[in-house]
Amino acid sequence: MKLSICFLLFATSVLAQKPFGQNPQVGKYATIRGFNMYYESYGSGEPLLLIHGNSGSIADFTNQIPFFSQHYRVIIADNRSHGKSIDTKDSLSYEMMADDFAGLLDHLKIDSAQVIGWSDGGINGLLLASRHPKKVKKLAITGANLTPDAGVSVDPWVVENENHYVDSLSHLPASLENKRLIKLHHMMQVQPQIRPSVLAKIQCPTLVIGGDHDVIVPRHTLEIAELIPKSYLWILPNSGHSTPIYYKDIFNSIVLDFLKSPYRKIEKHAKFF
Template sequence: MPESRKNPGFKIVPAFLLLLLMATGVYAQTPYGNNKAAGRYQATRGIRLYYESYGKGEPLLLLHINGGSINVFSGQIPFFAKNYRVIAVDSRAHGKTTDPADSLTFEMMADDVNALLDSLHIKSCPVIGWSDGGITGLVLAMRHPEKVKKLVVSGPNLWPDTTALIPFVYDYLQRTADSLAKLPPTAANKNQLKVIRLDLLEPHLTLQQLEAIKCPTLVIGGDHDGIPVTHLVDIYRHIPQAYLWIVPSASHFIATTKKDQFNARVAEFLREPYKNIEGMNVLQ
């Protein structure tokens, strides 16, 4: 029997096992995601989008994993806030951003972010997206290319099947959705089911669409990621100005389990101009 049926207070965790975040110390005693001093709401597109700002300088946007919230970037916010104005967002239907609607798509979430940037008078900024946040980042760069100065995507996928998600993850999502569908239709249960179904039914992007992304992009994945390495390689190959970083001995949770490596590599990418390595340069 699923744990949720034995204990009504238990919440089924979404796509990528948020319990691992607890094990890696992300849910330490920090104010991230629940900081009244840093938090704001922006009324836009039928919702109140919650975000928090830290630091000063060039804006840097953080977009979190499925089922997560601003708090999953506890290992990144203080690091990047030393040099950037970090803007971390609770995506639609996540964290403090409630969403009563039945539907949820990555296009909706990308347009939410675009509206937030407009409201903050930010014409363009670097974007870091993890998992679903990475998908939202890709969609944002395609739908609103002027907004994305540089893009970092860790563990995104382009379509919802076992070629873009490893079979274990896809089956886990399906089992979780089936279990949630049997629970009483409370607002919380309906929201969790909507979030799970997002990764079961979305996105529907093509490799050819990625060719429209003009900003420099860093594609990140673990060699034991929930997204097949071959899929990440395909994403990298179809973005004109892209780098690929496959991290050894790493899962989908590079931002937490390999925090220092992740932060240093992303900071270098954001700091340095993109270099097109070709011709004789590949031998140097």
């Protein structure tokens, strides 16, 4: 009992000392596929990989790390070309980033993990589960899309806004930071391009999440769930894209229940209950 209390106090102090993404006590670098990937790890037990979205960082999951580290060994990295994971190459794709996370798990000698992805992190999660199926035990994604098409998968205003933003960046003085931002946002203009057959390869249980007023069209979120063989669908009412922030408590609770509970196939008479 005393050991458990001491460990809890130590874990709490580590969580409290530095902001997530800026914690030298737990932060490390791994050489992954040609760049240095920065990651942090919290808690112990079964591994849980968190993947943030475009232009984000480890800090995006500030509301999730303390909660899930009570149940799992939480592993979270700055994606390629984000935060401290600097990559100056011109090319970038979701497939590259999905393979990066497979490489990170290999580096950590983790055969498979639970995975939570938000926005572009959800896209990376889908590709990780399809390209490296043995790496993902269960997958929860929120605000993911299969294409960048206006009105079909993404709110038309968002597409228009991205176009204006990239155009404005292209007129600014050249710098490494502007080059990085153009690379990230141009990727969102033309990617992803995920075919339905790719989702059919996902064999792990998957929870597909979205807001009813998400920048991702809700019917597209439904389409993603329908294409994955073992899926649940959860559309939050009165919600936009930032479900892990504005609905953090219910988000954490529902996702944890999904991760902890066996997948239930619902058919025939079970659909009445």
